């Protein structure tokens with residue numbers, strides 16, 4: 001017996017070895033693939049740690065699983081502050097509340113997210129997320145008091161009002177639907193808006209209609225824009241006007257009139273922006289409604305002075321125009337102070353910055369994503385440009401805006417009549433130049 005054992009032991013041990021190797025192999029093979037490309041992920045600090053773990057561990061069991069991502073976001077740029085991540089479908093619309101501390105976003109995965117962006121310097125701002133039942137929200141707009149927001153729904157093709165629940169510490173809580181407007185548009189709703197004075201809500205569809213509603217969802221007026229097709233419409237930041245553009249080469253501006261006691265009177269024609277030679281894809285206002293920016297199929301953008309008394313016969317005045325060189329649908333954004341212009345094609349992911357002081361191209365952000373830009377806006381303090389592109393919301397420093405602030409300060413310095421004023425402006429110029437330097441730019 002002993003003899004037999006001595007003779008077969010090496011063989012049995014060998015067999016065991018082979019078996020163990022086999023088991024190990026099967027185990028390793030069936031284990032989910034570990035993404036070894038994690039360090040390519042630019043925004044994550046965690047994956048770097050996980051990669052270090054990969055190096056020191058030899059036992060496959062201990063390797064932490066890395067959640068698979070469909071497409072890795074490897075974009076980086078010195079002006080990129082961070083990405084707001086959380087949507088898993090294409091981001092469709094963005095809106096800041098009136099004090100600029102909260103951003104709302106909606107996406108084609110039925111999700112709505114509200115972001116606490118009080119200070120953009122705090123990375124990873126806190127957010128709340130909720131889904132719309134059986135529908136996508138295509139537009140989002142905050143109510144003037146930031147206690148609610150309205151959405152336009154893709155399938156229902158109407159407006160819903162949501163109440164935002166604030167937590168006791170003032171941070172954002174969840175939100176719930178409180179009102180569903182009747183369906184009234186025959187064509188798809190392309191934009192919505194709320195007047196900052198809380199007097200009315202506007203919705204615009206891709207045919208030629210605009211509906212003016214009261215806050216309870218009653219129709220106050222229906223406007224036929226006569227654009228053949230509407231491309232865009234919005235409420236002016238001052239809450240007095242609605243404006244629309246479309247296939248025809250003009251922007252039409254209406255005043256929504258209320259009596260002193262707040263009763264709706266009428267929607268009457270105010271003024272028209274005339275000068276483009278083709279349809280106007282998009283336009284926007286400066287924050288005090290004194291400037292308007294338009295971008296057209298004719299290959300140009302135009303900046304207008306709309307600080308006029310139209311009832312006395314004053315016409316909007318064309319301040320600047322420049323070719324944007326985009327031969328597809330494009331959108332624009334105007335910084336709150338009206339000095340910086342951003343233009344992007346809806347079929348590409350490049351963003352172009354122009355100065356409205358000089359009219360010239362200042363900078364471009366090339367190919368910021370594999371998907372095209374969907375919408376963009378400047379933060380209310382003018383310091384950032386926020387771009388919705390694919391599933392991402394990219395927050396960029398508005399570096400061209402600093403250059404334009406310097407141009408403005410230099411002009412004010414030339415105008416200044418005394419030494420102390422000149423000195424104060426000079427130190428502000430130096431401060432702004434120092435900020436520019438941190439982005440590798442000199443002015």
Ligand SMILES: *[C@@H]1O[C@H](CO)[C@@H](O)[C@H](O)[C@H]1NC(C)=O
Nearest residue numbers: 036037038040071072073074
């Ligand atoms: C990492 O992934 C990127 C794209 O996701 C790819 O271009 C690159 O070749 C990959 N690198 C390695 C080392 O696999």
Ligand SMILES: *[C@@H]1O[C@H](CO)[C@@H](O)[C@H](O)[C@H]1NC(C)=O
Nearest residue numbers: 108109110134135136154155
């Ligand atoms: C929301 O939009 C996505 C992408 O366009 C689409 O796949 C999905 O069916 C839509 N959901 C609803 C409920 O319409």
Ligand SMILES: *[C@@H]1O[C@H](CO)[C@@H](O)[C@H](O)[C@H]1NC(C)=O
Nearest residue numbers: 287288335336337380381382
């Ligand atoms: C517009 O924006 C500028 C610059 O951010 C700010 O100083 C000004 O107060 C804003 N005006 C309004 C009406 O919001």
Ligand SMILES: *[C@@H]1O[C@H](CO)[C@@H](O)[C@H](O)[C@H]1NC(C)=O
Nearest residue numbers: 408409410411412413414415
């Ligand atoms: C400087 O003066 C010119 C005309 O004298 C005026 O048009 C411009 O608005 C002034 N600029 C500033 C920043 O005060």
Ligand SMILES: *[C@@H]1O[C@H](CO)[C@@H](O)[C@H](O)[C@H]1NC(C)=O
Nearest residue numbers: 415416417418419420421422
């Ligand atoms: C200097 O000029 C500014 C306007 O340019 C004026 O507001 C200020 O009062 C002046 N200061 C003195 C000391 O004259």
